[in-house]
Amino acid sequence: MYVLVMSLALSACATSAPMPGPSVRTAAPQGTPSHVFLAGVPLIEQKDDYCGPASLAMALAWVGPGVSQEEVAAQVFSPGADGAYRADLIGSARRHGQLAVTLSEPADLFREVGAGNPVIVFQNLGLDAVPVWHYSVVVGFDLVDAYVLLHTGKDKMEKVDMAAFQRTWARGDHWGMVVVGPGALPASADRDEVLRGAAALEGLGNYEAAIKVYQAGRQRWPDSWMWSFGEGNVAYAQGDLMGAITAYEAALDIDPTIAEVQHNLDEVFKELTAKVGQS
Amino acid sequence: MAALRNFKKAIALCLAGQLMVTSGMATAAQAEMVATSDVIQKYAGTLDRAYLMSEMERQEVRDLILSLGVDPAEADARLAALSDEELSSILAQYEKDAAGGSSVVGALLTVFLILLATDLLCMTKVFSFTRCVS
Numbered sequence: 001m002y003v004l005v006m007s008l009a010l011s012a013c014a015t016s017a018p019m020p021g022p023s024v025r026t027a028a029p030q031g032t033p034s035h036v037f038l039a040g041v042p043l044i045e046q047k048d049d050y051c052g053p054a055s056l057a058m059a060l061a062w063v064g065p066g067v068s069q070e071e072v073a074a075q076v077f078s079p080g081a082d083g084a085y086r087a088d089l090i091g092s093a094r095r096h097g098q099l100a101v102t103l104s105e106p107a108d109l110f111r112e113v114g115a116g117n118p119v120i121v122f123q124n125l126g127l128d129a130v131p132v133w134h135y136s137v138v139v140g141f142d143l144v145d146a147y148v149l150l151h152t153g154k155d156k157m158e159k160v161d162m163a164a165f166q167r168t169w170a171r172g173d174h175w176g177m178v179v180v181g182p183g184a185l186p187a188s189a190d191r192d193e194v195l196r197g198a199a200a201l202e203g204l205g206n207y208e209a210a211i212k213v214y215q216a217g218r219q220r221w222p223d224s225w226m227w228s229f230g231e232g233n234v235a236y237a238q239g240d241l242m243g244a245i246t247a248y249e250a251a252l253d254i255d256p257t258i259a260e261v262q263h264n265l266d267e268v269f270k271e272l273t274a275k276v277g278q279s
Numbered sequence: 280m281a282a283l284r285n286f287k288k289a290i291a292l293c294l295a296g297q298l299m300v301t302s303g304m305a306t307a308a309q310a311e312m313v314a315t316s317d318v319i320q321k322y323a324g325t326l327d328r329a330y331l332m333s334e335m336e337r338q339e340v341r342d343l344i345l346s347l348g349v350d351p352a353e354a355d356a357r358l359a360a361l362s363d364e365e366l367s368s369i370l371a372q373y374e375k376d377a378a379g380g381s382s383v384v385g386a387l388l389t390v391f392l393i394l395l396a397t398d399l400l401c402m403t404k405v406f407s408f409t410r411c412v413s
Binding site for chain 1: 377
């Protein structure tokens with residue numbers, strides 16, 4: 001018996017198989033469909049300690065080409081910690097050319113899953129004093145019967161009691177992350193989260209992915225000049241001086257007072273003039 | 280331990296200084312463009328989430344990642360993919376000992392019994408065989 005207890009207690013990325021319970025309060029916002037199930041999200045059974053890599057591999061496969069949990073682990077797993085840090089999951093999604101955004105508030109979980117985006121959640125399955133850290137992927141929920149559907153651990157998809165899920169998720173600081181495909185935007189994310197994610201893709205030199213986010217962002221938040229500024233910087237980085245000028249001018253049309261935009265525009269003009277002079 | 284930490288910091292400082300000299304030389308040759316991330320840092324956000332990390336703090340995160348058994352090239356690739364704010368979250372998570380995947384459950388039978396009880400009360404979700412009754 002004691003050996004059994006030990007092996008269960010020490011199994012990393014612990015698994016669980018709870019049953020549905022009666023209705024409890026939820027953080028679901030108004031207008032959320034009562035039942036959602038994203039049937040197409042692939043189920044990857046995690047290897048030992050690989051709940052993070054397996055979760056991200058599932059989210060990546062949902063929006064793009066399939067990736068193995070080992071490939072993801074190479075980018076997120078920290079052997080000395082026997083696990084993956086949350087930031088490294090974000091970084092790895094970006095290194096795969098996808099936009100990764102964290103949730104701003106718990107209700108976003110329902111907004112995202114309701115909009116067709118599985119959410120990677122970070123849970124403490126145990127207690128504060130006896131933590132059991134774990135990553136899962138939320139692929140559905142039912143507000144009437146009060147459960148969430150998780151791709152988690154080594155088992156098949158699990159139906160987890162809503163109250164139990166919410167408690168374990170609260171102990172993980174309600175951390176959640178969505179990965180969206182090229183040109184798509186998360187349902188809930190705020191403008192600045194998306195901007196930062198796009199700029200990070202740009203910083204990694206993934207211009208194709210960055211430009212798609214800037215374009216999509218400009219359509220959703222047309223009042224902000226920063227999307228066009230980003231487009232200008234990507235065009236410049238790709239050697240497209242005319243494209244950069246067009247984008248910076250579009251940014252100045254929205255707000256002519258931003259010195260940084262004017263500065264970059266001037267720089268490109270200078271470079272263009274020099275080039276014309278040489279030829 | 281404190282001495283080791285100070286030593287590491289001194290090395291980090293030297294490296295940071297060296298980096299500033301070399302990167303300064305690199306940028307002088309090309310146009311001085313303002314980066315998208317700098318503009319976002321300045322203009323975006325009602326929340327003050329973005330902040331600047333010093334080279335020394337970045338080095339501290341890098342040292343931590345290396346000490347966890349990640350090889351140097353991969354550590355640099357991880358650093359390059361993250362903002363300062365995201366990098367600082369690694370330090371915070373490390374201090375909480377909260378990397379997902381590690382389960383530092385004590386070996387005591389009492390701990391097992393407590394978690395079994397909390398599982399049954401829908402407070403926790405540690406064991407696969409528990410059915411919670413809320």
